[in-house]
Amino acid sequence: MINLVGIGLLVIYFFILIAIGFYGGRIARKTREDYFMAGRGLGSIAVFMALFASNITAFTIIGHAGFAYETGYGAYGYVIGWSIFITPFTYYLVGYRSWLLGKRYGFATQPQVFGGIFKSKLVSLLFLVFLLYYTLPYLVVSIIGGGLAFTTVTEGMVPYWLSALVIIGISLVYTIPAGLRGTVWTDIFQGTLFLVVAVMLLSAVARALGGFSEITADIVRDNPAMLQRGLSEELAPINWFSYSFINSIAVIVFPQIYTRILAARSSLNLKQVSMYYPLALAVIFGVSTLMGVWGSVAVPGLEGQEADNIVPMLIHQFLSPTWMVLGLVVVLAIVKSSIDSQLLAVSHLVTVDFLPRFKRLSSMQAVFWGRILLVIFAGIAFYVALIQPGAILSIAGFAFSGFSVMLPVMIGALYWPRANKYGATAALIVPAVMLHLWYLDVLPRWTTFGFMPVFPSFVLAILVLIVVSYLTPAPPPEQREKTFGLFERVFQ
Amino acid sequence: MTFRIRFFLVCMIVLVMFLLHNSFFLWNLDGYVPLLFGFMPFAYSYYVGYAILAVLAMKLISDLAWPDPPEEITSQFGDKESSKQ
Numbered sequence: 001m002i003n004l005v006g007i008g009l010l011v012i013y014f015f016i017l018i019a020i021g022f023y024g025g026r027i028a029r030k031t032r033e034d035y036f037m038a039g040r041g042l043g044s045i046a047v048f049m050a051l052f053a054s055n056i057t058a059f060t061i062i063g064h065a066g067f068a069y070e071t072g073y074g075a076y077g078y079v080i081g082w083s084i085f086i087t088p089f090t091y092y093l094v095g096y097r098s099w100l101l102g103k104r105y106g107f108a109t110q111p112q113v114f115g116g117i118f119k120s121k122l123v124s125l126l127f128l129v130f131l132l133y134y135t136l137p138y139l140v141v142s143i144i145g146g147g148l149a150f151t152t153v154t155e156g157m158v159p160y161w162l163s164a165l166v167i168i169g170i171s172l173v174y175t176i177p178a179g180l181r182g183t184v185w186t187d188i189f190q191g192t193l194f195l196v197v198a199v200m201l202l203s204a205v206a207r208a209l210g211g212f213s214e215i216t217a218d219i220v221r222d223n224p225a226m227l228q229r230g231l232s233e234e235l236a237p238i239n240w241f242s243y244s245f246i247n248s249i250a251v252i253v254f255p256q257i258y259t260r261i262l263a264a265r266s267s268l269n270l271k272q273v274s275m276y277y278p279l280a281l282a283v284i285f286g287v288s289t290l291m292g293v294w295g296s297v298a299v300p301g302l303e304g305q306e307a308d309n310i311v312p313m314l315i316h317q318f319l320s321p322t323w324m325v326l327g328l329v330v331v332l333a334i335v336k337s338s339i340d341s342q343l344l345a346v347s348h349l350v351t352v353d354f355l356p357r358f359k360r361l362s363s364m365q366a367v368f369w370g371r372i373l374l375v376i377f378a379g380i381a382f383y384v385a386l387i388q389p390g391a392i393l394s395i396a397g398f399a400f401s402g403f404s405v406m407l408p409v410m411i412g413a414l415y416w417p418r419a420n421k422y423g424a425t426a427a428l429i430v431p432a433v434m435l436h437l438w439y440l441d442v443l444p445r446w447t448t449f450g451f452m453p454v455f456p457s458f459v460l461a462i463l464v465l466i467v468v469s470y471l472t473p474a475p476p477p478e479q480r481e482k483t484f485g486l487f488e489r490v491f492q
Numbered sequence: 493m494t495f496r497i498r499f500f501l502v503c504m505i506v507l508v509m510f511l512l513h514n515s516f517f518l519w520n521l522d523g524y525v526p527l528l529f530g531f532m533p534f535a536y537s538y539y540v541g542y543a544i545l546a547v548l549a550m551k552l553i554s555d556l557a558w559p560d561p562p563e564e565i566t567s568q569f570g571d572k573e574s575s576k577q
Contacts, residue, residue, distance in 0.1 A: 073535040074522075077513070081539050085509045085546035092550075092558060103566040213531045220526060227533050228522040237516045244513065267560045275550045282543035289536065490561045491495045 006325030013193075013329050014170055017186055017336075021174025024182035032366040035179035036348045037108055037263045042184060044272040050184045050260045051273060052280050053191035053337035055087075055251055057138075058145020061198075061288050061331055066308035068292025072226030074235045075292065080285040083248035088277035090252035094407070095261040096270055097414040097487065102262040104486055110258055110410070111353040117413045117483050118475070120421035126428045127406070128353045131255045132346055134402040136381065138254075139342040141399070143167060143385040146335030152312040153328040164385050167332065168378045171340040176371050180263060183340045190333035195280065197330045198287045201315065201323065205291065208318040209298055218297045226293050242452035250403035253410065256338075256345035343381070347373040398439055401454035405431040408461040412469075414487075417480045423469030430464045431457040498557045505549050512542065 028034055042050065068075035098113050107113040110131060115124025143164050150163035158166070174182045209215045225231045229240075251257055264270050288311070295302075295310035299317065302310065315327040351370045355361055361369065409427045412419040437443045438453035448456050521534050528537045 073533045076536055077539045077542075081542060082510070082513045084539065084543050085513070085549060086506075088546070088550055089506060089553070092553060096558065100561055100565065103561075216527065216531055216533065219533075224526070227526045227535060228519075229535050230519045230522065237514075240516070241514055244510075266566075267558070271554045271558055275547060275554060278543045278546035278550065282540065286536075286540070486565065489565065490559055491499075491557070492559065 003321045005322050009322070009325050009329065013332070016189060017170055017174050020185045020189065021176075021178050021182045024174065024179075024185055025177025028178055028181055030367050031363045032352065033108075033363075034181070035367045035370060036344070036352070037259070038180040038184060040103070040263050041265045042260070042263045042269065043265055044269040046184050046188060047260060047264045047269050048273045048276065048280075049188040049191040050263075050341070051091075051257055052277065053187035053194075053334075054183075054254075054256045054260065054341035055281075055338070056191075056194070056284055056334050057142045057338040058149065058331070058335045059141070060284055061291075061311050061334060062145040062149060062308050064285060065288040065292035065295070065311045066305075068289045069296045069302065069307040069310045071232045071234050072223075072228070072296075073289065073293055074229035074232055076285060076289040077229070078235050078240055078243055079247060080281055082244040083251070084278045084281050086244075086248045087251045087281065088274040090249060090407075091261060091270060091274045091277070094252045094410050094414060095258070096267065098258065098410075099262055099264060099267075099270060100486060100490060101483065105482075108259065108262060109349055109353055110253075110255060111349065114410065114413050114424070118419075118421035118424050119479050120424070123421050123424050123428070124353065126425060128349055130402065130406060130428065130432060131253075131349060134399045135255060135342055135346055136377075136384075138399040139339060139346070139377075139381045140384045142335050142338050142342065143381055144388055146331060146339070147385060148309070149312055149331040149335075150328060152309050153316070153324055153331070155316075161386055164382055167335055167339065168382050171336050171343060172374060172378055175340045175344055176374055179367070179370070180259075180344060183337075183344055184260070186340065187337050190337040194330045194333040194337075195284060197326050197333075198284060201319075201327055201330065202287045202290060204319055204323055205294065205314055209294060215294050215297070219293065222297050223300075226296060238450050239452065242455045245404055245454045245458050246400045246452065249407050250400040253403035253406050254345075255349055256341035259345060259348060260341070343374055343377055344370075346377050347371075398435075401435055401439075401452075401457070402432065404454055405435060405457045405461050408458065408465055412462075412465045414483075416469075417484050418469055418474055419465060420469045420472055420475045422472040423465045423467075426468040427461045427465035431461040434460055495557065502553050502557045505553060509546065509549055512545070 029039075033039055064075065064079055067079065071078070098107075101107050101113055101116070105116060107116055111124040111127040114127055115121060146167045147160050147164035150158055150167065151160045154163075174186055178185070206212050206215065210218075219226050229235050252261075261270065264273075291311050291314060292307075295314050299310065299313050302313075312327065312331075315324050319327075347370050350373050351361070351366050355369055406428060409424045412427070413424065434443075435453055435457045438445070438448060438457075518538070525534050528534055
């Protein structure tokens with residue numbers, strides 16, 4: 001049961017978030033650039049924590065620990081191994097060139113960057129539609145994960161619907177007044193908080209279970225399969241390889257991540273972020289992997305979605321109530337830092353890429369509509385989170401796959417002058433349709449040749465982009481010059 | 493060294509990191525050397541090492557093929573924005 005100290009900690013945590021929102025709202029200028037892009041003035045620490053905290057979702061603590069509970073230490077490499085390198089690499093590969101275009105031409109979102117490169121309203125619209133379509137389920141997953149954890153830790157005292165409402169409500173309190181600046185400041189606070197407290201929690205759980213060596217010895221004795229990747233069906237090499245195309249390369253496509261990269265002040269900020277990002281990812285997933293594997297011997301016998309609650313269960317069974325609240329704060333910090341950025345991202349996309357198709361908005365009107373849309377999307381996400389469609393991992397997996405198959409078009413646009421709007425349009429639509437046909441079991445699974453659907457869809461996106469671009473007219477030289485002329489001046 | 497060659501080297505770094513991640517032939521070591529130094533599970537510590545390698549790889553990539561932009565490129569949009577406000 002939560003004690004007074006715990007309630008005090010929760011109150012302080014919420015108070016800090018609200019204070020940040022209030023202060024951010026007071027100093028923010030009411031312009032589109034300032035509200036959605038923080039004036040493109042984010043420094044290294046701000047960008048780092050904004051990307052890291054936005055990237056880490058409920059899945060890290062809830063889904064991943066549950067997965068490690070079932071599959072062992074191999075879950076670490078399977079889920080995050082390739083991401084440790086390739087995610088920061090995509091910040092260079094896609095992020096830096098996009099940042100240059102943003103600085104040069106004022107682009108702030110993917111529909112603007114890629115619609116601008118291809119000079120195509122259709123490409124811009126497709127980016128908008130797909131990004132919204134994949135971000136909303138991902139947002140719902142975060143709310144479901146956070147809501148379940150909140151309810152579990154409070155032993156049902158706070159019902160699920162109220163947990164979800166609190167999580168969204170507090171996120172709105174600081175996001176509405178302060179926009180990106182507010183979410184970035186809270187990201188710095190929440191990201192630091194969940195990194196530090198997660199490591200503290202891990203060492204407390206380790207002590208409670210007899211120490212690191214003792215637990216590992218228990219695992220070797222009671223559940224040795226946890227140490228061997230080759231013994232897990234789920235970690236089969238073909239799945240391992242396929243998963244490289246889901247989790248890791250999707251991150252740069254997330255609109256909340258992409259926009260934050262464009263909001264960096266300088267090239268140096270992005271370099272520093274890319275260099276230290278692997279360590280932060282390794283630490284937070286390292287903690288949840290150990291919690292999951294340790295849980296398999298400390299609290300054996302959990303199956304399916306039950307295993308997703310292993311972290312709250314470990315804290316509940318082996319630590320004092322104050323630790324339980326600290327665990328809850330970690331989960332809340334992780335969940336809320338991704339929810340606020342996702343909410344702001346979808347509101348930003350609709351405000352700057354959809355509404356202007358019907359009505360020209362002044363800078364101040366854009367801020368007004370951005371705030372209204374934040375509330376609307378929060379309401380939709382809350383409602384869907386109450387219905388709870390599907391298991392956490394499969395929803396996240398589907399949204400991640402959807403983002404991943406958009407990457408070939410982004411890379412093609414930034415590196416291949418021959419890529420044109422026809423190729424980009426086809427390469428956005430065809431793989432997305434195929435992905436749905438496979439996930440909805442319209443096409444038999446043998447047609448993926450044993451791979452997860454994301455891999456053939458990804459390959460298809462590359463092929464379609466190349467073939468259709470070659471079969472249709474090349475972009476005019478002045479259009480290419482706008483993008484590649486700029487790059488030639490930088491990359492010498 | 494031209495940018496094209498430097499970028500080729502970057503691609504090689506990516507390839508090496510990809511192969512190190514998909515190094516299924518090393519999975520047998522999970523059974524042969526289950527615990528490194530007697531307490532660190534091999535499947536886990538492999539990725540601790542991989543993370544350190546990733547930091548070095550990003551540093552190398554940054555030095556090889558990540559030039560800072562000339563100031564006139566990044567200042568143009570900023571100038572236009574500030575003149576509007």
